[in-house]
Amino acid sequence: MFTVFVFLTLYVFHVAAWSRTASLSGQNFLNAFQWQTFADPTHGRTNYIDESTAWNDGLITVNGNQLTLRADSYSYLDPNGPGRNTFRLSSNNAYTSHVAIFDIAHMPQGCGTWPAVWEVGQDWPNNGEIDIVEGVNNQSPNQASLHTGSGCTMPGTRTINAVGGLDCDADATGDTGCGTRFTATNSFGPSFNDNGGGWYAIVMTDDAISIYFWARNSAGVPSDVTSPGQSVNPSAWGTPSAYYPGSSSCDFGDHIGSQNIVINLAFCGDWAGNAQDYSAAGCPSDCVDYVNNNPSTFSDAYFEFNSLNIYE
Template sequence: MSATRALLTLACLVAPALGATYAQTDSYQGSDFLSGFTHEAIADPTHGRVNYVDQATAVAQNLTYASGDTLILRADDTTVLSASDPGRSSVRLQSNNVYSNHVTVWNIRHMPQGCGTWPAVWEYGQDWPNQGEIDILEGVNDHATDQATLHTTSGCTVGGTRTMTGTSVGDNCDVNATGNSGCGVTSNDASSYGPAFNAAGGGFYAMERSDAGVKVWFWSRNSGAIPSDVLGGATSVDTDNWGTPFADFPSASCDMASHFGPHNIVINLTFCGDWAGAVFAADGCPGDCTTYVDENPSAFTNAYFDVAWLKVYQ
């Protein structure tokens, strides 16, 4: 009997760690982003009309500004480009740390808006697509609402029973089977993206990755339903108290361990490319995307992120 009681006691001690409570392990605010993230001056994998610059250049050109509780990431909005230029200068930041099962909470006051823009907050494994990708905040051309998406290798689908408020736009997450579109869910909250997001003063995005799958939540700044641990950036969070996510990607037919590895967190702004360029006219934008981005720098005055903080929990 004593051995049984000991096992039961051990189970009780272990159980909370297996639940939905996570402890804060990293906090990024203001200049923390300059030391905890790297500005990647790389060719855009999505073939955008963009010139990603390094940190020194970004700071010198005021494309990155970090102070106090403010991180500004923006695109150049003064230069008229020629066809021979590499693209509109912008930024792509990637975390130095990597994360497996974890929760992220983003407090964002403003996001890039305008025709031609393609902003994203996301994470991925370096051995892409074998280690997977999770898109948390993404959209193009002020197009409707946010879309959260998984990108994986074959054998990962997310059909069946899903508890979420958003709308599925694909169940097969395999990049090779879907032309890299993966399995997405669009939010039904009009304030989750673009001008409406900014008009409300932004809001909070949260993502939980666990053995049970991936969930993504959004709360507008003026929502009365923001959980207290999210609103305050608490030292621990309980995702069971966050209500129904707008995106639910259960692991029932997508084994997390074999499709997702350690992830770097990324926040970036590109233009045109594989998505924004492809639907530029359909989204009501004038002319062709590349010409618009080249010739209208003032159109990107509002193409910036204003991030209050990012908290990571494990």
């Protein structure tokens, strides 16, 4: 269940010029990230492995400019052992005001999957978390979210597809934060993949956070998105798919710190494994049992990135 709000907002970016500081693809993309191997904080049937193990198990592929990150799709899991081998990467660099454009050809799909591309500050949730790509169990459309510490609320006219309420406080909302469900049905899961993927972009300034999506075959995708160059002009991109303005009700200086980019794939856990969400997606059995005993169904549980371009 989600509440619908209507808004009319002028999107103004106060950074006069954005200059490219990173153009990442293939091996360079991989080199810009470190692998995180701690226990899944979302309590999933997930085993985050290191890069060496991923290479040895054939879960990383670099083919020219494309980088593919996979989960294990051949092992039956011991119910008393660790979860399914998968990946969680965090960028070596952290970013304040920035633009990041992700060209994604494929995202993980399948019952029990929980893929995400997101950003997070060092002191969670007090330095903020911004979810760019996120969803579970093949359920489109995409959902973006902003999670903060206490004292951050969005205006009632914030967005046309708000999920939950307007309080972004992670603790007060059971980590729901301020969510936004996209209008494009091909923004997530199998429909995204069947369409050849697309582009996601985030624009983060002192004044606002805007998230954009363009499907691969969309008309009017900005040329500085399809063919990234040395500079970018988000002010010409039109209305974002998700928009979070800073204000006296949410001072970004107090709630949003420098952000690391995170790419991960979890299984089950607090959202994908929630019995109601899992069964509503038409998924069989229960999530943990399914992930344990159906490895071949995760042959499509992979991200394929064409590029990541970052501007500051």
